[in-house]
Amino acid sequence: MLTFQDTLEILNREIQAIQHPKTPAGLYEPIAYLLALKGKKLRPAFTLLACNLYLEEVDAAIHPALAWEIFHNFTLMHDDLMDKAELRRGQPTVHKKWNENTAILSGDAMLILSYIFMAKSPAEHLKPLLDLFSGTASEICKGQQYDMEFERRTDVSEREYIEMIRLKTAVMLGACLRSGAMIGGADKTDGQNLYDFGIHLGIAFQIKDDLLDVYGNPNVFGKKTGGDILCNKKTYLLINAMNSANATDKAELLRWLACNNQPEEKIVAVRSLYDKLSVPEKADETIRIFYEKALTALQAVSVDENRKKILRNITEELMKREF
Amino acid sequence: MLTFQDTLEILNREIQAIQHPKTPAGLYEPIAYLLALKGKKLRPAFTLLACNLYLEEVDAAIHPALAWEIFHNFTLMHDDLMDKAELRRGQPTVHKKWNENTAILSGDAMLILSYIFMAKSPAEHLKPLLDLFSGTASEICKGQQYDMEFERRTDVSEREYIEMIRLKTAVMLGACLRSGAMIGGADKTDGQNLYDFGIHLGIAFQIKDDLLDVYGNPNVFGKKTGGDILCNKKTYLLINAMNSANATDKAELLRWLACNNQPEEKIVAVRSLYDKLSVPEKADETIRIFYEKALTALQAVSVDENRKKILRNITEELMKREF
Numbered sequence: 001m002l003t004f005q006d007t008l009e010i011l012n013r014e015i016q017a018i019q020h021p022k023t024p025a026g027l028y029e030p031i032a033y034l035l036a037l038k039g040k041k042l043r044p045a046f047t048l049l050a051c052n053l054y055l056e057e058v059d060a061a062i063h064p065a066l067a068w069e070i071f072h073n074f075t076l077m078h079d080d081l082m083d084k085a086e087l088r089r090g091q092p093t094v095h096k097k098w099n100e101n102t103a104i105l106s107g108d109a110m111l112i113l114s115y116i117f118m119a120k121s122p123a124e125h126l127k128p129l130l131d132l133f134s135g136t137a138s139e140i141c142k143g144q145q146y147d148m149e150f151e152r153r154t155d156v157s158e159r160e161y162i163e164m165i166r167l168k169t170a171v172m173l174g175a176c177l178r179s180g181a182m183i184g185g186a187d188k189t190d191g192q193n194l195y196d197f198g199i200h201l202g203i204a205f206q207i208k209d210d211l212l213d214v215y216g217n218p219n220v221f222g223k224k225t226g227g228d229i230l231c232n233k234k235t236y237l238l239i240n241a242m243n244s245a246n247a248t249d250k251a252e253l254l255r256w257l258a259c260n261n262q263p264e265e266k267i268v269a270v271r272s273l274y275d276k277l278s279v280p281e282k283a284d285e286t287i288r289i290f291y292e293k294a295l296t297a298l299q300a301v302s303v304d305e306n307r308k309k310i311l312r313n314i315t316e317e318l319m320k321r322e323f
Numbered sequence: 324m325l326t327f328q329d330t331l332e333i334l335n336r337e338i339q340a341i342q343h344p345k346t347p348a349g350l351y352e353p354i355a356y357l358l359a360l361k362g363k364k365l366r367p368a369f370t371l372l373a374c375n376l377y378l379e380e381v382d383a384a385i386h387p388a389l390a391w392e393i394f395h396n397f398t399l400m401h402d403d404l405m406d407k408a409e410l411r412r413g414q415p416t417v418h419k420k421w422n423e424n425t426a427i428l429s430g431d432a433m434l435i436l437s438y439i440f441m442a443k444s445p446a447e448h449l450k451p452l453l454d455l456f457s458g459t460a461s462e463i464c465k466g467q468q469y470d471m472e473f474e475r476r477t478d479v480s481e482r483e484y485i486e487m488i489r490l491k492t493a494v495m496l497g498a499c500l501r502s503g504a505m506i507g508g509a510d511k512t513d514g515q516n517l518y519d520f521g522i523h524l525g526i527a528f529q530i531k532d533d534l535l536d537v538y539g540n541p542n543v544f545g546k547k548t549g550g551d552i553l554c555n556k557k558t559y560l561l562i563n564a565m566n567s568a569n570a571t572d573k574a575e576l577l578r579w580l581a582c583n584n585q586p587e588e589k590i591v592a593v594r595s596l597y598d599k600l601s602v603p604e605k606a607d608e609t610i611r612i613f614y615e616k617a618l619t620a621l622q623a624v625s626v627d628e629n630r631k632k633i634l635r636n637i638t639e640e641l642m643k644r645e646f
Contacts, residue, residue, distance in 0.1 A: 027468040078431060082424045101405045101471060104427060108401060109464040111431065112457055115438055119453045126449060130442045134435055141432040145350040148424060 001307065002052045004314060007045040014062055015069065030094045030106040031113070034073050037089040042314075043176045044069040049310055050180030050194055053303045060122050061183045064129060067117035068176050071137065074110040077103055079144060111137075125182055132182075136175040143168025150234045154242065154254075161239050162203060170202025193300045197311070200294035204287045205318055210235035211283045214271055217322045226267035232257050236286070237279050241270075244277050291319050324630065325375045327637060330368040337385055338392065353417045353429040354436070357396050360412040365637075366499045367392040372633060373503030373517055376626045383445045384506045387452060390440035391499050394460065397433040400426055402467060434460075448505055455505075459498040466491025473557045477565065477577075484562050485526060493525025516623045520634070523617035527610045528641055533558035534606045537594055540645045549590035555580050559609070560602050561593075567600050614642050 015035055020028040044065035051061035079085075080093040081103040087093065095103035114133075121129045146164040150156045174195040181191045213228040214237060228235050245253055256269050274280060298311055338358055343351040367388035374384035402408075403416040404426040410416060418426035437456075444452045469487040473479045497518040504514045536551040537560060551558050568576055579592050597603060621634055 021465075024465060024468045024472065026472060027465060078427055082427055104401055104405055105464055105467055105471075107431075108434065109461060111434055112460045112464065115453070116457045116461075119450065119457065123450065127442065127446065130438070130453075134439045134442065137435045138432060138439075141428055141435065142344075142347060142350060145347045145428055148428075149347065149349060 001056075002049065002058065002310075004045060004049070004310060007048045008041055010048065010058075010062065011041050011044050011065065011069065014066055018066070026098070026102060027106055027109055030077070030098055030102055031073075031110050033097070034077055034088070034094060034110075035070070037091055039073075039089060041069065043072050043172060046173060046176040046198065047180035047183075049314075050177040050186075051184040053181065053194075053301070053307050053311075054184030054186050058180075058184075061180050063117050063120035064179050064183065065176075067114045067121075067133065068172070068179070070110055070117060071114035071133075072172065074107050074114060075140060075144070077107040077110060081107075082144070082148065122183060128182060129179055132175050132179055136171050139167045139171045143171075147234075151232075153234075156234055156239050156242075158236070158239060158243065161234070161236060165203055165206040165236075166199060169206045170199045173202040173205075174198030187302075190301050190303070193297045196297035197294050197301070200290045200297060201315055201318070204290035204294060207236045207283055207287050207290070208319065208321070210237055211280060211287070212322070214274065215280055226263075226271070229267050229270045230263055236283055237274055238270075240279050240282055241274055241277050244279075244282075245273070249273060249277065287319070291315070324379075325372065325381065325633075327368060327372070327633060330371045331364055333371065333381075333385065334364050334367050334388065334392065337389055341389070349421070349425060350429055350432055353400070353421055353425055354433050356420070357400055357411070357417060357433075358393070360414055362396075362412060364392065366395050366495060369496060369499040369521065369634075370503035370506075372637075373500040373509075374507040376504065376517075376624070376630050376634075377507030377509050381503075381507075384503050386440050386443035387456075387502050387506065388499075390437045390456065391495070391502070393433055393440060394437035394456075395495065397430050397437060398463060398467070400430040400433060404430075405467070405471065445506060451505060452502055455498050455502055459494050462490045462494045466494075470557075474555075476557075479557055479562050479565075481559070481562060481566065484557070484559060488526055488529040488559075489522060492529045493522045496525040496528075497521030510625075513624050513626070516620045519620035520617050520624070523613045523620060524638055524641070527613035527617060530559045530606055530610050530613070531642065531644070533560055534603060534610070535645070537597065538603055549586075549594070552590050552593045553586055559606055560597055563602050563605055564597055564600050567602075567605075568596070572596060572600065610642070614638070 018032075018035070020032050022028070047061050047065035047068055048058045051058045076088060077094050080088055081095045081100060085093050086096050091097075093103070094106060098106075118129060118133050119126070143164055143166070146160070147168055150161070150164060175198070177194040177198045178191045181194050186194070210228065212225075213235070214225055216225050218225050227233075228238075232238075241253060242250065253270070253273055256266050256273075259266055294315060295312070298308060298315070301308060341355075341358070343355050345351070370388035370391055371381045371384050374381045399411060400417050403411055404418045404423060408416050409419050414420075416426070417429060421429075441452060441456050442449070466487055466489070469483075470491055473484070473487060498521070500517040500521045501514045504517050509517070533551065535548075536558070537548055539548050541548050550556075551561075555561075564576060565573065576593070576596055579589050579596075582589055617638060618635070621631060621638070624631060
């Protein structure tokens with residue numbers, strides 16, 4: 001039975017072993033650069049671990065796992081460009097280190113590369129895996145579209161927000177697990193339960209991220225808190241505050257949203273409003289609800305408790321984190 | 324046996340029948356917009372016609388044909404953005420009509436959509452078709468990368484240029500034909516010969532395009548000639564002129580390349596230099612060589628001459644065109 005550390009070792013070894021063509025360097029160097037940045041590798045690890053629930057030998061799941069990791073990094077390359085982000089995992093984003101056209105074209109090549117890896121799946125699973133992969137990829141595009149549209153709106157509901165993060169973040173975690181389960185030979189009910197586990201975990205995870213960006217321990221979180229507040233990002237916290245504030249508080253919130261020249265004061269003021277409106281408590285409660293849903297779905301997977309322990313432990317770690 | 328017109332009717336009907344999701348409209352409307360613009364549809368027609376060399380019934384080739392057409396339109400959406408083109412088929416490009424982020428994200432969704440269609444191929448051909456599709460798609464990215472790199476270079480050789488257009492334009496024609504042949508049940512030799520036919524035809528076709536942009540009949544060509552000269556595009560003609568000019572002519576050519584405020588004079592002057600250096604004659608000769616190679620490859624396809632006539636006729640029409 002694999003540990004999380006085992007899966008990371010497999011994945012890091014396999015990612016390093018990918019032979020990117022040498023030329024044109026302008027196309028392939030950005031791909032190798034982004035894949036070499038240290039990331040959590042949670043998604044491909046989920047594919048291997050879900051397969052390992054059913055099979056001791058997870059070799060057949062390695063290529064699909066890499067496909068997900070490459071696809072995830074493709075979305076980072078294009079999303080960072082669309083969001084004009086300057087840093088990714090502490091390093092310059094591809095469009096900053098190279099240029100915008102490079103981020104577009106290397107991203108395209110990376111999306112194609114993810115399909116090249118997915119096509120190396122075991123033949124008997126190829127068609128359903130491709131359908132899952134493309135269906136999920138389409139949903140992730142929809143999620144990014146909604147995310148961008150929300151930035152220009154002030155009337156986003158909590159329900160719309162959760163649907164957006166379901167599409168942008170959660171479906172991929174669900175699909176990574178389901179694809180591993182398929183390769184492992186799981187039945188459809190288990191596949192669905194693992195998918196649901198991933199969805200609920202993904203939603204809890206994203207709201208936790210929103211919360212930590214404002215309330216995280218900066219020493220552990222590894223980056224300054226308040227970044228989302230400074231760029232007026234439509235997070236769970238901001239949407240919840242907008243929708244629960246009375247007229248006076250809402251006016252103050254809108255005033256701070258329009259203010260771009262007092263960063264420290266803005267963070268303090270918006271955080272105070274969140275506190276006053278009990279936003280962190282509501283966020284914690286929503287996280288707890290999705291966390292419980294995730295564990296219930298995992299509970300229903302018809303595999304020995306001992307084998308599921310690793311997924312339960314990862315879930316607990318993700319929820320406990322202060323960073 | 325299908326006529327070219329028959330294939331266009333099938334393709335137009337099938338493209339119109341694609342059900343794009345209604346929401347988010349900002350993601351899907353640009354896809355429907357670009358697919359509805361009138362294009363030649365040469366690529367998907369080739370897939371159907373190649374299949375029809377072997378099978379009367381081409382239904383099994385329709386989804387792969389649409390995959391190629393959707394993929395081709397994805398490359399147009401992203402290439403137009405990278406090249407900052409304002410018009411496509413006489414209409415505003417997606418990044419002009421909407422914005423740059425829309426062109427990036429709708430393009431991504433379109434690339435994924437092309438894989439959704441390719442995955443609907445007959446199961447027994449799925450893996451080799453996917454390998455052909457992804458391999459070709461990767462080559463097309465390489466071609467676009469070289470094309471962009473060439474714009475910043477003044478020392479591109481004819482050989483490099485032909486390799487670039489092979490990757491950017493020709494491999495897709497070859498692969499469209501090969502995929503149709505695979506579905507039709509052709510053997511590997513026929514598949515290779517049809518691929519080679521497409522490659523040579525594609526190269527001849529692109530050099531012909533370069534030639535017509537300078538020497539085409541503007542009444543028939545449908546757009547003003549000289550566009551490539553005005554934007555200093557590294558075409559076969561410019562590369563050939565740079566490489567065959569003596570020091571004086573080369574200096575004059577470089578002077579005109581640096582000139583951006585006398586468009587009419589620039590076109591006349593560069594065209595005169597091309598004439599003086601016999602560039603159009605050399606282009607015609609190169610086109611003829613690739614045209615002959617294309618016909619030789621088609622000749623080798625082990626199918627009754629009568630069935631191959633349609634591909635021969637299309638080739639002749641493409642080569643005769645003044646537009």
